[in-house]
Amino acid sequence: MDLFEYQGKQMFAQYGISVSPGEAVRTVGDAVAAAERVGYPVVVKAQVLVGGRGKAGGVKLAANPDECREHATNILGLDIKGHIVKILWIEHASDISEEYYASFTLDRSAKKYFGMLSAQGGVEIETVAEQDPDAISKIHIDPVDGLTEAQCRDWVLAAKLNASVTDQAVTLLMKLYDAYVQGDTDLAEINPLIVTPDGKVHALDAKVSLDDNAGFRHDWAEFESMQIRDDREQAAHEADLQYVGLDGSVGIIANGAGLAMSTLDVVNQAGGTAANFLDVGGGADAKKFINALTIIDNDPRVRSIFINIFGGITRGEEVANGIIGALAAIDIKSPIVIRLDGTNADEGRAILEPHLGDKLQMAPTMLEAARKAVELASR
Ligand code: GDP
Numbered sequence: 001m002d003l004f005e006y007q008g009k010q011m012f013a014q015y016g017i018s019v020s021p022g023e024a025v026r027t028v029g030d031a032v033a034a035a036e037r038v039g040y041p042v043v044v045k046a047q048v049l050v051g052g053r054g055k056a057g058g059v060k061l062a063a064n065p066d067e068c069r070e071h072a073t074n075i076l077g078l079d080i081k082g083h084i085v086k087i088l089w090i091e092h093a094s095d096i097s098e099e100y101y102a103s104f105t106l107d108r109s110a111k112k113y114f115g116m117l118s119a120q121g122g123v124e125i126e127t128v129a130e131q132d133p134d135a136i137s138k139i140h141i142d143p144v145d146g147l148t149e150a151q152c153r154d155w156v157l158a159a160k161l162n163a164s165v166t167d168q169a170v171t172l173l174m175k176l177y178d179a180y181v182q183g184d185t186d187l188a189e190i191n192p193l194i195v196t197p198d199g200k201v202h203a204l205d206a207k208v209s210l211d212d213n214a215g216f217r218h219d220w221a222e223f224e225s226m227q228i229r230d231d232r233e234q235a236a237h238e239a240d241l242q243y244v245g246l247d248g249s250v251g252i253i254a255n256g257a258g259l260a261m262s263t264l265d266v267v268n269q270a271g272g273t274a275a276n277f278l279d280v281g282g283g284a285d286a287k288k289f290i291n292a293l294t295i296i297d298n299d300p301r302v303r304s305i306f307i308n309i310f311g312g313i314t315r316g317e318e319v320a321n322g323i324i325g326a327l328a329a330i331d332i333k334s335p336i337v338i339r340l341d342g343t344n345a346d347e348g349r350a351i352l353e354p355h356l357g358d359k360l361q362m363a364p365t366m367l368e369a370a371r372k373a374v375e376l377a378s379r
């Protein structure tokens with residue numbers, strides 16, 4: 001789960017990281033009222049789950065209520081890379097003398113935590129990596145050993161930050177490390193991490209991605225409640241299905257995330273477009289297919305449904321029974337094409353056989369099934 005900047009800052013604050021006071025609002029009137037409490041000058045900041053808001057006009061300084069009203073009006077509803085701004089974060093503006101970059105994430109190939117620190121912040125780290133890779137100071141941290149203050153200090157010194165802020169930077173980065181580990185995040189990034197003219201190190205932005213698998217250890221209900229999902233995604237979330245809404249016309253159900261992604265590719269290859277990504281996961285009872293098929297069939301974009309199953313631990317006949325059970329219980333508008341392979345595929349196909357017709361078709365391979373589904377979608 002990705003957090004909005006203001007949620008990331010709430011979390012950072014809990015770990016003692018210096019962030020600016022502010023308020024999240026949804027209307028122009030509330031923005032002006034919040035600015036009054038926060039104190040001018042303020043920054044009006046678009047809250048969307050995508051970077052580069054500043055460049056897109058989503059971050060503006062306001063010195064007085066008129067400017068705040070003007071910026072809030074312009075930014076609310078703004079489309080930033082396909083994300084419509086519905087929430088603004090109004091925070092007290094900071095004076096900046098330096099902009100740095102700091103982050104912790106996971107280096108999967110090294111099986112270690114990975115920290116990046118640079119004196120060249122405020123711009124995208126990818127750009128720094130391309131143009132001046134030596135300007136990024138990197139550190140690998142063994143998760144078992146953790147990060148010591150001495151290691152952190154060496155990392156900071158290597159980044160060549162302003163020498164006067166070394167101690168503060170070490171302290172802040174140790175807190176960011178705690179937020180990253182104890183907070184169960186996949187990414188904790190501050191860009192820019194600023195130094196103010198009076199020499200304070202301060203987080204001006206926050207990008208946090210939480211590790212959903214660790215959700216049981218935390219109370220993330222409040223973050224969760226702010227997640228932006230369309231109706232389809234909301235229904236899928238409630239049914240515990242791994243679903244991502246897309247805007248094509250072929251609804252997709254597959255077992256396994258890898259197969260679901262390949263299915264999107266094959267549908268594209270066959271000249272069609274997918275309406276969604278949906279991984280039903282392991283197991284395949286009728287209830288799961290009822291939920292999956294209902295969500296897909298309720299999507300007005302969907303013209304056909306492609307069920308792509310490769311039996312593994314879940315056997316072919318279980319899947320076939322699940323699908324037949326679902327189709328007996330609910331009425332599906334769109335025609336369905338099934339490709340069933342893997343463990344006990346023959347048994348599964350034998351179960352489907354008597355039910356085949358216009359509304360339920362079967363194809364022997366993934367590509368043939370995709371072609372059929374695409375053809376049905378274009379009718
Ligand atoms: P992003 O573009 O989505 O990464 O949004 P940021 O929160 O990083 O803001 C973009 C840029 O706006 C920053 O790099 C700063 O240069 C500028 N900015 C943000 N907040 C302030 C502030 O309080 N004061 C000043 N002077 N500039 C700010």
Ligand code: MN
Nearest residue numbers: 052191192205
């Ligand atoms: Mn930023």
